[in-house]
Amino acid sequence: MAHSGSTVRQAGRLDPAFVGVVLTRLGAGVIALTLPVVAGTFAGLLLTAGSPAVGVAHALAAMDGPLLGGFGLPWLFHVATLAGLCGCWVLGAGLLLSGLYD
Numbered sequence: 001m002a003h004s005g006s007t008v009r010q011a012g013r014l015d016p017a018f019v020g021v022v023l024t025r026l027g028a029g030v031i032a033l034t035l036p037v038v039a040g041t042f043a044g045l046l047l048t049a050g051s052p053a054v055g056v057a058h059a060l061a062a063m064d065g066p067l068l069g070g071f072g073l074p075w076l077f078h079v080a081t082l083a084g085l086c087g088c089w090v091l092g093a094g095l096l097l098s099g100l101y102d
Contacts, residue, residue: 020097027091034084041077048073 045062046055062074063081070078 016097016101020094020099020101023090023094024098025094027087027089027094030087031084031091034080034087037080038077038084041073041080044073045077 042059045058046052049055049058058074059077062077065074065078067078067082
């Protein structure tokens, strides 16, 4: 069947497929940077606690703490986990755009 136009698209900076690739790379990079920090701070919380159950309780309590104005290992765990989750959202948006428009 004949097509009325070209099937080749010119990729530009506002092309959704290009934005999807950029978001995928950005999200994967954020996750790659935050994953060691999250794992290290979680391990630090476990090692500084008396038992593993208390360490997990400290990690869960750290997620309830304030994001701004905090300090110490629990605050770093909170910030790194939040940044990692944001990276997951960006990666998901990039994969969605890449899958829809590629």
